[in-house]
Amino acid sequence: MGFLEALNNTGLSIYMRESLWGYPIALTCHAIGMGLLVGVVSILDLRVLGVFRTIPYPGLNKWFPVILVGFLVNLCSGTMLYLSDPANLVKNWAFDVKIVLVFVGLGVLLVMKSTPTFKNIQNQEASAIGDSSARTLAIVSLIIWIAAVTSGRLTGYISAV
Amino acid sequence: MPQIIYDIANTWLSHAVKDSYWIWPTMETMHFVGLSLLFGGLALADLRLMGYMKNIPYYTLSKIIPLAVAGFTVNAITGVLFFIADPTRYYPNLAFRFKMLCILLAGLNLLLYQIKVKPMAEKWGAGASTPLLAKCVGLASILLWIGVITGGRLIPFVE
Numbered sequence: 001m002g003f004l005e006a007l008n009n010t011g012l013s014i015y016m017r018e019s020l021w022g023y024p025i026a027l028t029c030h031a032i033g034m035g036l037l038v039g040v041v042s043i044l045d046l047r048v049l050g051v052f053r054t055i056p057y058p059g060l061n062k063w064f065p066v067i068l069v070g071f072l073v074n075l076c077s078g079t080m081l082y083l084s085d086p087a088n089l090v091k092n093w094a095f096d097v098k099i100v101l102v103f104v105g106l107g108v109l110l111v112m113k114s115t116p117t118f119k120n121i122q123n124q125e126a127s128a129i130g131d132s133s134a135r136t137l138a139i140v141s142l143i144i145w146i147a148a149v150t151s152g153r154l155t156g157y158i159s160a161v
Numbered sequence: 162m163p164q165i166i167y168d169i170a171n172t173w174l175s176h177a178v179k180d181s182y183w184i185w186p187t188m189e190t191m192h193f194v195g196l197s198l199l200f201g202g203l204a205l206a207d208l209r210l211m212g213y214m215k216n217i218p219y220y221t222l223s224k225i226i227p228l229a230v231a232g233f234t235v236n237a238i239t240g241v242l243f244f245i246a247d248p249t250r251y252y253p254n255l256a257f258r259f260k261m262l263c264i265l266l267a268g269l270n271l272l273l274y275q276i277k278v279k280p281m282a283e284k285w286g287a288g289a290s291t292p293l294l295a296k297c298v299g300l301a302s303i304l305l306w307i308g309v310i311t312g313g314r315l316i317p318f319v320e
Contacts, residue, residue: 028314031196032307038194039201043225052224056287059217066204146194153190 007086016084023084029077034152036070038145041109045138048112048130056126057117064113071106094154101148105141112137162252169248178246185246188239195239198232200306210278210299212291219285256319260312267305274298 007013016022044063047055082089089095115134117124130138169175178184202225208214209222244251251257278295285291291299 024315024318028311031193031310031314032200034193035197035200035306035310036204037201038197039199040205041201042197043202043205043228046228052221054221054224056217056221059214059221062214062217063205066208145197149193149197150190153186153193157186 004087013083026077026080033070033073040067045141048138050129057124057128092158094151094158098151105144108141166248166252175245192239195232195235199229202229207299207302210295218287256312256315263305263308270301
């Protein structure tokens with residue numbers, strides 16, 4: 001546990017425990033970033049599956065920067081929240097599950113981005129839907145993100161026990 | 162505190178939610194999933210109102226709004242149940258009051274959208290710019306919902 005103890009003694013870690021507003025502000029940013037990331041990814045998944053079909057398929061390309069903003073906000077705020085208690089959070093199974101789900105979810109999104117309809121997205125018809133691989137990944141993605149939000153929420157309950 | 166707050170705390174529903182081991186965490190998870198659908202969906206529509214993603218016609222993005230309304234409905238139901246379960250905690254809480262004020266203002270902003278912005282939105286095809294009023298309504302919507310999330314998240318910290 002040498003590394004985690006060293007983390008625990010960094011200035012940012014101490015700040016996250018001792019300042020009045022550091023933790024609540026990071027937590028608030030984490031909820032806003034979650035709304036953007038999970039919300040936009042879910043709607044993207046639904047569009048790939050054929051819901052909201054009036055939205056032109058090539059336009060979906062413009063959603064990735066919005067998703068990236070949500071992810072970066074949560075990477076920064078999440079790192080700060082983690083630093084508030086590095087050693088205990090890794091022992092929290094809900095936290096470990098959540099971290100794995102988040103990165104698997106991002107991996108699924110990147111793989112989906114490399115499927116044929118996305119690689120060639122500017123030439124897709126407005127009413128196109130994802131090919132079978134993209135549609136499968138979209139369903140997996142929806143399940144993963146709901147599970148990630150659930151395990152994130154449980155993280156708070158388990159460390160409180 | 163008004164008497165009705167104590168009366169709510171004494172209802173069977175209040176006790177049922179508060180005494181259950183699983184209802185609260187389950188509802189909180191639903192509240193977060195609802196938040197994502199609401200905020201993510203509105204953010205896409207609002208960004209287009211503000212003039213981003215111009216290659217997508219606005220009226221096609223506005224089809225997402227019913228999903229955001231569904232997210233809001235989930236959150237209104239779970240939110241009311243949170244309040245019923247613990248009314249003496251929420252009623253005096255300043256972050257909770259700020260959150261309710263932001264929801265009220267977001268509702269008025271939506272009314273302005275329905276009356277003034279939506280009737281002209283049909284015309285905004287691919288590449289079309291949006292008028293200043295639409296940009297303002299979109300920005301106000303994003304800021305007010307950020308205010309709602311902020312107020313909600315701060316409830317435990319201002320007790």
